[in-house]
Amino acid sequence: xxxxxxxxxxxxxxxxxxxxxxxxxxxxxxxxxxxxxxxxxxxxxxxxxxxxxxxxxxxxxxxxxxxxxxxxxxxxxxxxxxxxxxxxxxxxxxxxxxxxxxxxxxxxxxxxxxxxxxxxxxxxxxxxxxxxxxxxxxxxxxxxxxxxxxxxxxxxxxxxxxxxxxxxxxxxxxxxxxxxxxxxxxxxxxxxxxxxxxxxxxxxxxxxxxxxxxxxxxxxxxxxxxxxxxxxxxxxxxxxxxxxxxxxxxxxxxxxxxxxxxxxxxxxxxxxxxxxxxxxxxxxxxxxxxxxxxxxxxxxxxxxxxxxxxxxxxxxxxxxxxxxxxxxxxxxxxxxxxxxxxxxxxxxxxxxxxxxxxxxxxxxxxxxxxxxxxxxxxxxxxxxxxxxxxxxxxxxxxxxxxxxxxxxxxxxxxxxxxxxxxxxxxxxxxxxxxxxxxxxxxxxxxxxxxxxxxxxxxxxxxxxxxxxxxxxxxxxxxxxxxxxxxxxxxxxxxxxxxxxxxxxxxxxxxxxxxxxxxxxxxxxxxxxxxxxxxxxxxxxxxxxxxxxxxxxxxxxxxxxxxxxxxxxxxxxxxxxxxxxxxxxxxxxxxxxxxxxxxxxxxxxxxxxxxxxxxxxxxxxxxxxxxxxxxxxxxxxxxxxxxxxxxxxxxxxxxx
Numbered sequence: 001x002x003x004x005x006x007x008x009x010x011x012x013x014x015x016x017x018x019x020x021x022x023x024x025x026x027x028x029x030x031x032x033x034x035x036x037x038x039x040x041x042x043x044x045x046x047x048x049x050x051x052x053x054x055x056x057x058x059x060x061x062x063x064x065x066x067x068x069x070x071x072x073x074x075x076x077x078x079x080x081x082x083x084x085x086x087x088x089x090x091x092x093x094x095x096x097x098x099x100x101x102x103x104x105x106x107x108x109x110x111x112x113x114x115x116x117x118x119x120x121x122x123x124x125x126x127x128x129x130x131x132x133x134x135x136x137x138x139x140x141x142x143x144x145x146x147x148x149x150x151x152x153x154x155x156x157x158x159x160x161x162x163x164x165x166x167x168x169x170x171x172x173x174x175x176x177x178x179x180x181x182x183x184x185x186x187x188x189x190x191x192x193x194x195x196x197x198x199x200x201x202x203x204x205x206x207x208x209x210x211x212x213x214x215x216x217x218x219x220x221x222x223x224x225x226x227x228x229x230x231x232x233x234x235x236x237x238x239x240x241x242x243x244x245x246x247x248x249x250x251x252x253x254x255x256x257x258x259x260x261x262x263x264x265x266x267x268x269x270x271x272x273x274x275x276x277x278x279x280x281x282x283x284x285x286x287x288x289x290x291x292x293x294x295x296x297x298x299x300x301x302x303x304x305x306x307x308x309x310x311x312x313x314x315x316x317x318x319x320x321x322x323x324x325x326x327x328x329x330x331x332x333x334x335x336x337x338x339x340x341x342x343x344x345x346x347x348x349x350x351x352x353x354x355x356x357x358x359x360x361x362x363x364x365x366x367x368x369x370x371x372x373x374x375x376x377x378x379x380x381x382x383x384x385x386x387x388x389x390x391x392x393x394x395x396x397x398x399x400x401x402x403x404x405x406x407x408x409x410x411x412x413x414x415x416x417x418x419x420x421x422x423x424x425x426x427x428x429x430x431x432x433x434x435x436x437x438x439x440x441x442x443x444x445x446x447x448x449x450x451x452x453x454x455x456x457x458x459x460x461x462x463x464x465x466x467x468x469x470x471x472x473x474x475x476x477x478x479x480x481x482x483x484x485x486x487x488x489x490x491x492x493x494x495x496x497x498x499x500x501x502x503x504x505x506x507x508x509x510x511x512x513x514x515x516x517x518x519x520x521x522x523x524x525x526x527x528x529x530x531x532x533x534x535x536x537x538x539x540x541x542x543x544x545x546x547x548x549x550x551x552x553x554x555x556x557x558x559x560x561x562x563x564x565x566x567x568x569x570x571x572x573x574x575x576x577x578x579x580x581x582x583x584x585x586x587x588x589x590x591x592x593x594x595x596x597x598x599x600x601x602x603x604x605x606x607x608x609x610x611x612x613x614x615x616x617x618x619x620x621x622x623x624x625x626x627x628x629x630x631x632x633x634x635x636x637x638x639x640x641x642x643x644x645x646x647x648x649x650x651x652x653x654x655x
Contacts, residue, residue: 035073069126124164132416175213221245384428466630534583
């Protein structure tokens, strides 16, 4: 199909990727050269003829998304970014590959370079992100039509991505949802760090993807005609497409191609020279490419620039322009009359309620003003209570996803949804299963994405399901993640306030930690969002002898202790601590006021570790540092010491 001269041009372009990869990895004396050397031909065809992008407007909403799930091959992305003309991808940055402070980190990090659509590295996460992006495109396309939203999501995966369990969840739901705009490019080189993938894997990926409802194509990843035809077919498919590209890792290296030795280590100076010689680019100097080759790559951007200008014209003529721009614009949340009326109603009714139910009510109220929620649950909709009257699971305006029993996928796909733009994703599961989501949550925080995780059944208080379902150490693990907002409200008002905080803080993810059991209304004021302080006085006395601290369901327990102490003429303070992170961000003056100088009692039905940062010699921590037990929730709580009389006796014994 391609003429000999065109194939020669494409070879030169692919070798430009290889040359820059060799130079950068050798200079850093660190990196993974094998994958970029092997997949360079495929990437060249993709960027030359199919990928829709404009380096002049990197965040153009209708651009195709290109994700390198096999993030160890980051030099592929960095080389491409430089070659097609992204302004922030300078030659100087390539020379600083993997160096402290550079934008060309060891694995692609979202926010460092405009070409990076998501942070990848943990294998399989990029694939799941791609599912979220493709899902977003599909939903927006159904609302605004293809003249405004019509793009593809291309994702390069390696053997490692497909070995990770998250890959199965990803391909399963993508096939089920018929995400025809999703194209997975498999760098099928048969090599992992330990050696041939046959050491640990023997599945047939073609049959695997086909069984999940995908169209599958198998090609020689070094044959330009086959590569072009595969992408051409994939672009027209009505199903998601899996393209298995048989490649040679370390392509061009005389002694390391096809071997694991080219996977995660530099080629070495002698082998680098030999590889250049083998590729007929020996005369190319380090980090310097022939002008002819640079000009060939520069042409790739011109097509996308024209498409972007045409898109701008279509958008400006569309009656849906303003609605679309509002949808993709970051939310600026302000409490409105609907919210104030709802909070006043809570105060009037004063009914006990599980905070998972309060969360559902909050979503119901907020959905009246916020039209771009995209909710969901990992097959626990009736338990997490994430679905509301405004939720739609079919039709043109779907805003609720049944993720199935796929916690790994749900969490990572929500990252993709957030990164894509257009929706504020939230998804629910039990707190105990947050461990399945942990890698994606960590990446949400690293990328500063507004993803809202709704975790219910938050303690041993959930009861009969027993220790396999009773979270103990999960709060500690979540609170240890930087830039993550962990919110554990104590009643209906705090729950709504925590939802507000999740919406206000649009540069970080939030975890709402919610109870299964009913809780009494404790707050009696709604003037300001008290939860934003992280910790605040529920009860304060001038001549207090001690201060009780608690979060979530244990605040009502602490209130009972407070009342028992009062009967014994012992004045105390009571502090609700819905967010340790927010509390620690307050001024030292405020923190000193709340912590006080009197003995403290910290009460939380979880691992005690979080509270030692505040603990002093005469303080008491009431926590649980063992696994739970199966039984009625209130009985299990009492068994582990979460009872007002037992806590009172501990206080009287020590203070």
